[in-house]
Amino acid sequence: MHVRIRDGVTLDLLPTKKFKTIGIKVDFVAPLQATAITARALLAQVLETSTAEYPTQTALARQLSRLYGASFGISVVKLGTKHVIRLTCSVVDEQYLEQYQDTMPLFERGMALLQAVLFAPLLPNGNFDPTTFTQQRQNLLTAIKSLDDDKQYLANRRLQELLFTGQPAQAMSALGDVTTLGELTANDILATYHEMLAHDAVHVAVIGNVSEKRVTTALAAWPLAERLEPTTEPYYRWTARSQVQAGDDEAPVVQAKLNLAYQLPIYRSDADFLPAVVFNAAFGGTPLSLLFTNVREKASLAYYASSDYNPFTGALTVQTGIQAQNQERVIAIVTEQLQALQAGKLSAELLAEVKASLLNARLASLDSPQRQLTGALNSGLTHLQEPLTHWQEKLAQVTVADVQRVAQQVSLQATYCLHGKETGDANETRV
Missing domain, CATH: 3.30.830.10 (Metalloenzyme, LuxS/M16 peptidase-like)
Known part of the structure; x- marks a missing residue:
């Protein structure tokens, strides 16, 4: 079931009683730009670790535990001409929990958590927390460097650089590059955050035993403004070279x-x-x-x-x-x-x-x-x-x-x- 929530915001609902969980995925999709890849990857790292209500990774982990072991994560993906910041959350369908007594069902609590991550991040003094920012920048740097420890990954990345010479957005890892990462500031990430919320196409998908009304009601609480519908296709088309x-x-x-x-x-x-x-x-x-x-x-x-x-x-x-x-x-x-x-x-x-x-x-x-x-x-x-x-x-x-x-x-x-x-x-x- 495909539903248009508003301009630039869509919902795909996959109703099924096959699973004991309800899966939620929220994709923020922007044009793939070499100058933005690293900042978006760092933004994903920062958003994943804290919110205003849960200001540390420990506090956020405790909240997930309160949600009966809900899973949550944010990742970045390159898809043709698009760069995706992806939030995922999976919660148990509470009908399978004998002792569940909370007045709010787990699906709605999972959606509320995603809402907090997206729209109420930890922003003391109007900017991302300096300690969190510095730590996550270092974590991303370590992650990018550690990828090269996988020699098959390294060989494939070098191959992509050869294949897409002169096209840095296609050649670059979805996590970005270490040079750009070292130059990014908390102000840069804040600007990237506002750009994402205001302009990215938003694709929400939900799978599980949940009705369209419940999903759209939960989404109605999210302050997602209308945005321009994407006009470019997701395919990266290129001309073959005559020389290998x-x-x-x-x-x-x-x-x-x-x-x-x-x-x-x-x-x-x-x-x-x-x-x-x-x-x-x-x-x-x-x-x-x-x-x-x-x-x-x-x-x-x-x-x-x-x-x-x-x-x-x-x-x-x-x-x-x-x-x-x-x-x-x-x-x-x-x-x-x-x-x-x-x-x-x-x-x-x-x-x-x-x-x-x-x-x-x-x-x-x-x-x-x-x-x-x-x-x-x-x-x-x-x-x-x-x-x-x-x-x-x-x-x-x-x-x-x-x-x-x-x-x-x-x-x-x-x-x-x-x-x-x-x-x-x-x-x-x-x-």
């Missing part, structure tokens, strides 16, 4: 990380979107895929090999863990798998298996409140509301020729290898 960008770095790693990036100019609202999903599943997106079977299992050239398709950026990436001296051989065999699909060499058996795998994954998502809530935003941004039965029928109709047509649009754009010293790599053994 290549990069490599040395790091203290035992296992080299070889990642490749391609353009796949098919987006979520395109007619070939579902064939593109099937192509990715057959190429490297599932354990049944050609990359997993031929690069990892048969050739024993990789510790892992997989692909990922982003329908908001039109990018396809391949991730592999290899011995550095095998880099050229791995690129060659990955290319062979792509060329096979471009030539229509996909067995009916593998096509059926990957389609069954995608269907099972879609059905499994129905058991995850969070995945359903996230799907509501994707549908809202793309204006695509597709019933499961319709999606299932379209999936069944995807043919080898459809996959081949998609594969023929794929073009290699960048390669990146993060590797150790050559002597170290030479001593590795296959696992």
Whole structure:
């Protein structure tokens, strides 16, 4: 059920008695701008830790405990041309609590908590608390730096920087960059906060055994003014380069990380979107895929090999863990798998298996409140509301020729290898 609350503010209600909890998600969606990413990420950190009523993380945690172990968090997400500040809260449906005696139901108390976080933050003297601000800036700095400890993440980020050279908003992490972070002040974050409340598109989604009236009544108490409806699409469209960008770095790693990036100019609202999903599943997106079977299992050239398709950026990436001296051989065999699909060499058996795998994954998502809530935003941004039965029928109709047509649009754009010293790599053994 999709409801327009007011201009720029929408509600997706997913009524169900399947779960013993009620999940709430509030997305503040703004255009993706490199100059704003870091400030919005820091704002999320600051808002998550305190409110005027609950001025410390301990006080906020105690309130969550009073709400019978409610969960709460704020995160940031990049989605094509959009940057999202996401608040989530999950509360128990009190009908499953034998001793619940509070006059206000837990859903309304959860909504009241989110209201306090958003509209009554800790602002002594009209600005964010200096101690909280400084601590959360340091915490975000630590979080950004710690991401590089994950060498696969680091390799993928470096690959994105190659792929989107000259486009810092696309190349940058959703958490921002350390240089900008060090320059931000509490005044900057306050301005970002007011900008978010006044101008971001707001998408609210609720899943559980709750009526539309209860949700809209709770939202009516939130001082959300009308704002301009978003006019730009969520898709980042870009022109493929004629020359492949290549990069490599040395790091203290035992296992080299070889990642490749391609353009796949098919987006979520395109007619070939579902064939593109099937192509990715057959190429490297599932354990049944050609990359997993031929690069990892048969050739024993990789510790892992997989692909990922982003329908908001039109990018396809391949991730592999290899011995550095095998880099050229791995690129060659990955290319062979792509060329096979471009030539229509996909067995009916593998096509059926990957389609069954995608269907099972879609059905499994129905058991995850969070995945359903996230799907509501994707549908809202793309204006695509597709019933499961319709999606299932379209999936069944995807043919080898459809996959081949998609594969023929794929073009290699960048390669990146993060590797150790050559002597170290030479001593590795296959696992």
